[in-house]
Each structure stands twice: as structure tokens, then as C-alpha cells.
Amino acid sequence: MRHIVNLSGGKDSTALAVYLTKKYPNVKYEYVFCDTGCELPETYEYLNKIEKVLGIYIVRLNSDKPFEFYLEKMNGYLPSVFARWCTREMKIKPWERYVGDDNVYSYIAIRADEDRKGYISSKKNVHTVYPFIEDGICIGDVEKILLESEIGYPTYYEWRSRSGCYFCMFQRRIEWVNLYKYHPELFKKALVFEKDNFTWIKGMSLLDLLYRGKEIEERYYKKHSKKDAKKEIEDEDDYNDKCCLICSL
Numbered sequence: 001m002r003h004i005v006n007l008s009g010g011k012d013s014t015a016l017a018v019y020l021t022k023k024y025p026n027v028k029y030e031y032v033f034c035d036t037g038c039e040l041p042e043t044y045e046y047l048n049k050i051e052k053v054l055g056i057y058i059v060r061l062n063s064d065k066p067f068e069f070y071l072e073k074m075n076g077y078l079p080s081v082f083a084r085w086c087t088r089e090m091k092i093k094p095w096e097r098y099v100g101d102d103n104v105y106s107y108i109a110i111r112a113d114e115d116r117k118g119y120i121s122s123k124k125n126v127h128t129v130y131p132f133i134e135d136g137i138c139i140g141d142v143e144k145i146l147l148e149s150e151i152g153y154p155t156y157y158e159w160r161s162r163s164g165c166y167f168c169m170f171q172r173r174i175e176w177v178n179l180y181k182y183h184p185e186l187f188k189k190a191l192v193f194e195k196d197n198f199t200w201i202k203g204m205s206l207l208d209l210l211y212r213g214k215e216i217e218e219r220y221y222k223k224h225s226k227k228d229a230k231k232e233i234e235d236e237d238d239y240n241d242k243c244c245l246i247c248s249l
């Protein structure tokens with residue numbers, strides 16, 4: 001039986017890696033990250049930090065082909081909430097290839113205080129395990145685990161709520177505005193992928209978003225004070241269910 005701990009570069013899956021490593025030091029875990037090649041630089045830095053602090057090796061899986069290849073194959077049709085070909089091609093397929101026909105326990109970092117299922121493989125040899133649910137681990141425990149381990153939170157939490165591709169369509173408008181601030185080169189790359197009516201945000205191109213950046217920020221900060229905005233980004237789970245766990249653990 002293989003034991004696969006799925007990492008996303010986010011807080012929960014990192015806390016799970018720390019938790020399992022400490023709780024079952026004799027289990028030979030495989031720590032796996034599905035790399036689309038379009039992750040945030042902060043995510044790669046965070047993964048390096050996890051490896052260093054925990055003294056583990058993280059297997060980085062990829063699809064062999066870049067995002068541009070699949071985009072062309074899809075005739076320029078950008079991935080969307082309703083057509084998640086990005087996840088299928090760049091995360092699920094590489095992960096299932098890696099697992100093969102071996103019997104595996106796949107450890108998923110859903111917390112006890114969350115109401116979602118996440119990605120469940122249809123392969124019969126994959127047995128999904130939810131240690132945080134089984135052990136009643138909630139958000140406060142995750143924070144404690146990360147702080148005590150000295151890994152802490154990924155730095156992108158300053159401006160974005162989750163890991164994943166820089167162009168992820170699950171990010172909110174304020175996070176797109178923040179992407180432009182923190183990584184203008186990545187924002188521009190995402191903008192170049194937009195063509196005709198294919199836009200990352202329904203009914204709004206990234207160019208339009210840039211023009212409306214100030215207004216988006218004002219509206220956001222009017223609703224949430226600047227002080228609380230970071231916490232708000234972290235807490236807001238309103239679209240968690242739509243984002244599969246293989247992307248956002």
C-alpha cells in the first residue's frame with residue numbers, strides 16, 4: 001500500500017503533511033504536488049520551505065505539455081468554472097498516471113469544519129482518507145500546526161486566498177487586481193491568453209478589469225476594512241466547493 005499526501009502549496013495540505021509526519025513517523029509517505037507550470041512564484045518558494053523544514057522530498061508531477069499546448073488544442077477556449085479542462089489535463093491525469101494501478105491511500109486535507117468533498121478518484125485502487133475530518137481538526141488547529149512547525153503561511157495569503165495557477169478563474173476580481181500589483185508580468189501573460197469572447201472573467205476582459213481596478217478596490221475595501229481584508233480573503237470559502245481539491249487542498 002502506498003501513502004500519498006497531496007500538497008497544493010496551500011495552508012491545509014501543508015498542515016496535513018506536518019500532522020501526518022509527526023503522528024505516524026514510521027509511515028513512508030509520498031508527498032506529491034501537481035505542478036501546472038503556471039503556479040505562483042510564492043507557491044514554489046513555499047514548497048521549498050516545506051521540504052527544508054520537514055526534511056522531506058516533494059514529488060512534482062507535471063503534464064509534460066505546457067498550458068499553451070492544451071489551449072491551442074481547445075481552439076483558444078479558456079478553462080472556466082464549467083469547463084475545467086485545465087484540472088483534468090494538468091493535474092488529474094498526471095496524478096493518476098503517477099499512481100498507476102497500485103493500491104494507494106490518498107490523503108486529503110479537508111478540515112472537520114468544512115462542508116465539501118473535493119476530488120475523489122474514480123480509480124478502484126485509490127482509497128481516499130480524510131485525517132482532519134477523522135480527528136476533528138479545524139481551522140484554528142491548522143494555524144497552530146503551521147505556526148508551531150515554523151513553516152507558517154504561504155506569503156501569497158497577503159493578497160490571494162488560495163494556491164493554484166496565476167490565472168485561475170476561481171480568483172475574485174480583487175485578487176486579479178492584486179495579481180497585477182504583485183506580479184504584473186503574470187497578469188500580462190494571462191491577458192494575452194484572452195481572445196475574442198474568451199475571457200477569464202465572465203463578461204469582462206482583463207483590460208476592462210485594469211481600467212476598473214480602482215473602483216474594484218474601493219468597493220472591496222468599503223465592504224471590508226483594510227485591516228480585515230487579509231483575514232476576509234483567507235476566510236471566504238464561498239466558492240470552495242467549486243474548486244476541486246486537487247487544485248486547492
Ligand code: SF4
Nearest residue numbers: 086087164165168247
Ligand atoms: S488552479 Fe485553477 S486554473 Fe489551475 S488547474 Fe486548478 S482550476 Fe485550473
